[in-house]
Every structure is written in C-alpha cells, then in structure tokens.
Amino acid sequence: MEEIVIKSSMHDYTIIMGEGIRSQLSKFLSKDYSSILIVTDENVGELFLEDVLAGLDSEHIFHTSINAGEQSKDIATFYKLQTVALECGLDRNSLIVALGGGVVGDLAGFVAATFMRGVDYIQMPTTILAHDSSVGGKVAINHEYGKNLIGSFYPPTAVIYDVETLSTLPTKEVRSGYAELVKEALITDQVTLANVLNADLNNLIPSKLSIDLKAGILKKAAIVQQDEKEAGVRKYLNLGHTLGHALESYHGYGKLTHGEAVAIGTLFSLHISEDLFNTNLPYKEIYDWMKVNDYPLHIKLLSDTEALIKKMKADKKTVDNNIQMVLLETTGKPVNRIVSDEALQNYLHSFSKRLVEV
Numbered sequence: 511m512e513e514i515v516i517k518s519s520m521h522d523y524t525i526i527m528g529e530g531i532r533s534q535l536s537k538f539l540s541k542d543y544s545s546i547l548i549v550t551d552e553n554v555g556e557l558f559l560e561d562v563l564a565g566l567d568s569e570h571i572f573h574t575s576i577n578a579g580e581q582s583k584d585i586a587t588f589y590k591l592q593t594v595a596l597e598c599g600l601d602r603n604s605l606i607v608a609l610g611g612g613v614v615g616d617l618a619g620f621v622a623a624t625f626m627r628g629v630d631y632i633q634m635p636t637t638i639l640a641h642d643s644s645v646g647g648k649v650a651i652n653h654e655y656g657k658n659l660i661g662s663f664y665p666p667t668a669v670i671y672d673v674e675t676l677s678t679l680p681t682k683e684v685r686s687g688y689a690e691l692v693k694e695a696l697i698t699d700q701v702t703l704a705n706v707l708n709a710d711l712n713n714l715i716p717s718k719l720s721i722d723l724k725a726g727i728l729k730k731a732a733i734v735q736q737d738e739k740e741a742g743v744r745k746y747l748n749l750g751h752t753l754g755h756a757l758e759s760y761h762g763y764g765k766l767t768h769g770e771a772v773a774i775g776t777l778f779s780l781h782i783s784e785d786l787f788n789t790n791l792p793y794k795e796i797y798d799w800m801k802v803n804d805y806p807l808h809i810k811l812l813s814d815t816e817a818l819i820k821k822m823k824a825d826k827k828t829v830d831n832n833i834q835m836v837l838l839e840t841t842g843k844p845v846n847r848i849v850s851d852e853a854l855q856n857y858l859h860s861f862s863k864r865l866v867e868v
C-alpha cells in the first residue's frame with residue numbers, strides 16, 4: 511500500500527493506493543459519521559458496490575446509482591442526488607463516497623461541496639483516468655455551453671484508490687486514462703514521456719500501469735499543491751483541454767471519451783507549438799503511438815472550425831474573449847498563450863491536413 515499526503519488550503523488529505531482496499535473503507539474513516547451515502551454508477555455498482563458495503567460497519571449506510579457516462583454530469587442528476595441525500599436524512603456530519611470514474615467523482619464531489627454548504631467526501635476512483643480527477647479538488651458538472659462550467663474547488667477527505675478495480679476496465683477507458691498520462695508526461699520531461707509511450711494499451715501489464723499511474727499522480731500532486739486554485743502552473747494540467755473540451759461539448763457529451771478528446775487536443779497543441787516556437791516536438795511519436803492504440807484521430811471531428819472556436823471560447827482560461835492555450839516550448843516546458851481566433855482557424859485547417867498526411 512502506498513500513501514501520498516496532499517496539502518490543501520482547506521485540509522490535507524491522503525491518497526491511499528493498494529490492491530483490494532475497496533473493502534476496507536471503515537479503516538480509512540477519520541471520524542464517526544452520522545450517515546454515509548455511496549454514489550456510484552450502474553457499471554461500477556454492479557462490479558464493486560457489494561465489496562465496499564462489506565467493509566463498512568456503521569449503521570446508516572445508503573447507496574445510489576446514476577446512469578454511466580458523461581451525460582450524467584448534468585444539473586438534473588446533480589439535483590436528483592441532492593434529493594436522495596435529503597431523503598436519506600444526511601446531515602452536516604455525513605459523508606459522501608464517490609465510487610467510480612471521473613464522472614461520479616466530479617458529480618458526487620460537487621454534490622458534497624454544496625449539500626448543506628459542504629459535507630465531507632471520499633474519492634474511490636475506479637478508472638485510470640480518475641488518477642487525475644480524484645486528486646486536486648476540482649469538482650463540477652457540465653453546461654450545454656461547455657464542460658465543467660459549474661463547479662468548485664473542494665478537496666476530498668481521502669482518496670482510496672484500489673488498483674485491483676482497474677482490471678475490469680474496457681480498452682476504450684484504458685485509452686482514455688492514458689491520454690491524461692501522456693499529458694502529464696509531456697509537461698514533465700522526455701524520460702517520463704518515453705516511459706508512458708512504451709505502453710501497449712491492448713496488452714497492458716499491471717506492473718507497467720502501476721508505474722505510469724504513480725508518475726502521473728506524483729506530477730498532479732506536485733502541481734496542485736503549488737497552485738491549488740489554478741492561478742498559475744495548474745493551468746499546465748489543461749494541456750490538450752481547450753480543444754478537447756470543445757470537442758466533447760460540440761459532438762455531444764459521451765460521444766468521445768474525455769481522454770479521446772484530450773488526445774486530439776494534445777496533438778493540436780503540439781501542432782501549434784511547433785509552428786509558434788519554431789521547435790521540434792514529439793508530434794509524430796505521439797501520433798504514431800495514438801494510431802497504434804486506436805485513438806479516434808478523425809478529421810471529420812474537426813470540420814466545423816467556427817463552431818469549435820466558439821466552444822473553445824467557453825473555456826475557463828479565456829480572458830476578455832481571448833482564447834488561451836497551453837503550449838509547449840519543449841517537452842517539460844509548458845507555457846500559457848493567447849491564440850487569436852484567426853490563427854486558430856488556420857491551425858485547425860493545417861492540423862486536419864496533417865492528420866491525413868502523416
């Protein structure tokens with residue numbers, strides 16, 4: 511079992527990583543809660559809810575399940591969960607447990623942040639991608655205008671990451687999670703990137719996954735402790751997300767996974783960076799790896815450039831109507847830059863051409 515302590519302005523919390531720890535939740539509770547509400551989704555509930563319940567010996571335990579997928583990160587599901595919490599009689603001394611991927615984590619975390627002005631919650635991530643979403647306290651729901659536009663910074667009281675749960679993940683979700691690992695590696699250094707790109711996602715070895723996950727979590731932990739509320743360096747964790755979020759929102763939440771959209775967005779950031787900084791970046795290396803691992807790099811996704819630019823404007827990094835993007839001067843050296851609408855139009859066209867030509 512590994513433990514990493516994260517310092518945050520509200521309270522510190524520990525990430526506990528291990529095998530089989532999903533059924534030991536009682537052991538990790540820091541106090542006696544008057545009641546506990548476990549929020550999960552239909553797939554994860556089927557697989558792991560019984561195990562989690564078996565590890566809880568308190569009296570007032572409730573659970574509820576949402577439909578799986580990005581479409582559940584909406585205001586209607588948020589409201590339903592608030593209603594469930596009220597009907598179960600949760601009070602300010604209650605705990606919410608988010609058992610699932612980033613959708614459950616972001617949604618249940620935002621419910622916890624707002625229920626009676628805030629109750630404790632624990633993240634129990636079950637996807638590779640959630641190594642990112644469960645750390646750092648960003649909780650949110652989507653608006654039809656854009657991703658995560660309604661949310662808060664609200665740290666969990668603990669992150670209990672049972673890596674055994676990852677063995678049931680479909681390959682599509684492995685791919686999605688690895689897009690965030692590539693992003694983290696790109697803002698770290700070339701060695702970390704080379705390690706991540708060594709992964710064969712169709713035959714992923716658990717020991718390899720553990721190494722990559724740990725490197726990703728350590729990078730994320732270092733950044734969010736330095737800049738909890740995204741005033742500076744935390745923006746770099748948004749590499750690939752300006753276009754990525756626009757693609758998710760434009761094509762309809764759930765059409766592309768978050769990681770698939772971020773993968774395309776990351777290549778786009780590299781494409782712009784090479785031109786703006788007149789530098790050579792590992793564009794081709796990453797493109798080849800994404801191709802081999804079946805990322806959907808379809809130019810059709812990019813055809814409506816005007817609409818995509820409009821969506822990109824809804825990004826939370828936008829200031830004074832200027833789109834800001836995380837770019838790379840070199841691997842391990844991210845920067846945040848304004849890119850004009852006109853330049854973006856041209857880059858979207860040249861990027862589409864390049865996707866076909868490679």
Ligand SMILES: NC(=O)c1ccc[n+]([C@@H]2O[C@H](COP(=O)([O-])OP(=O)(O)OC[C@H]3O[C@@H](n4cnc5c(N)ncnc54)[C@H](O)[C@@H]3O)[C@@H](O)[C@H]2O)c1
Binds near residue numbers: 580642649767
């Ligand atoms: N808060 C943050 O800092 C942050 C960071 C990154 C991403 N996110 C958000 O995270 C969300 C994406 O999270 P995600 O990729 O985990 O998606 P997800 O939660 O939708 O999970 C993906 C799919 O895998 C299934 N699943 C989950 N665990 C499983 C398991 N162990 N075995 C089998 N199936 C399983 C789910 O039911 C779902 O169908 C997006 O909304 C994104 O915006 C947030």
Ligand SMILES: O=C(O)C(=O)C[C@@H](O)[C@H](O)[C@H](O)COP(=O)(O)O
Binds near residue numbers: 658748
């Ligand atoms: O933790 C962060 O900060 C990130 O940017 C991590 C991203 O992977 C994640 O998708 C996050 O939810 C995006 O944040 P947003 O502020 O752009 O909604």
Ligand SMILES: [Zn+2]
Binds near residue numbers: 751768
């Ligand atoms: Zn992300």
